[in-house]
Amino acid sequence: MNSYSILVADSSETSRKKLCELLTIKGYKLFQATDGAGAIRISRSIFPDLVIMDVNLWGIQAYEAGRVIEEDRLSTVLFITNHASKGFYEKLQVMNVYAYIMKPIQQEQLHQTVEFTIRNARKIRSLEKKVAILEHSLESRKKIDRAKGILMEKFKIPEDEAYNILRKQSMDHCISMDKMAEKIITINK
Template sequence: MGEEKIVIADSGEYTRKIIKGLLIKKGYKVFEATDGLGAIRMCRTIYPELAIIDTNLWGMDAFQVGNIIEDDNLSTVIYITNNATSFFLNKIKEMKIYAYITKPIIKDSLYKTVEFSLMNIDRIDTLQNKVNILEDKLRGRKIIDKAKGILIEKYNITEEEAYKIIRKESMDKCKKIEKISKIIIDEENKNIKK
């Protein structure tokens, strides 16, 4: 645990102050919001690691606030609730982390939920980065395959021969194979339009 930033959005000052005090004792940087728009603005300003939002938030539906915060990649959201109804549990299934805090606030439970959430945020972010890398590789692979297809058809050669042409061009021009493949595709598209 370092100096992670946490936004607490709760219209009730009492609960907000209790949570803030407990989290500050653990070394977190804590910021407060009293309504939905304030929570969104705060998250847009400081990009906290975690946003803790009360389900009875003023101004906007708390789930709408949470969805905006997560969809815009401003933070990860967990909720505070008086009652974990089936409706509530179904709503939080849509969130990045399936975790919540119940009222009255119990110190040990709060700490465990926050620490659990922060630990899982790191894991989720690591996995998302791996997925992004794989998606980039797949996009690059598709571009190369399309360029090979163009060369195969144009010169009546094998796939291996088409790849060798692209690779040689890549080495000769000191450009990535994907970039050379994109040039081949762009030139073919220009020829088709003529």
């Protein structure tokens, strides 16, 4: 059994209950919303692993609610639709995971798509974190290289000596080397 939390957003009580029955079989922790604003509000409070949203949602349009949920990094959205038109595919392309469920919902298809979407969303979040770490590392390296260049030019010293000065200053001030590099760059503007 999975302990994933899933928010089911559907204006039709019958459809919402049927979907929840199918998801209960897999042991998911379920929450329900009847409109777009409710889906956003609940997502902000529980950060579900997945939001399954019918495209014909009341209130805020489903695509707009889905965009808010994903942009605010509250969850990943999986849409349910009766008809997959060209417009639907265009709107789907901007979502985190390019997947959807067609009505009538088949139990096996639902379970596979839910698992696929949650796993891929987690992979995407993991990769985004790695990219952020690499970007930070690259920016730090650029600052350190620039500060070394300033020290080399100012004191007419070789690169390794400039690096040692930068390292010693960062240790003496109990700050990271990139923060020390920022200080050197700022002072020498």
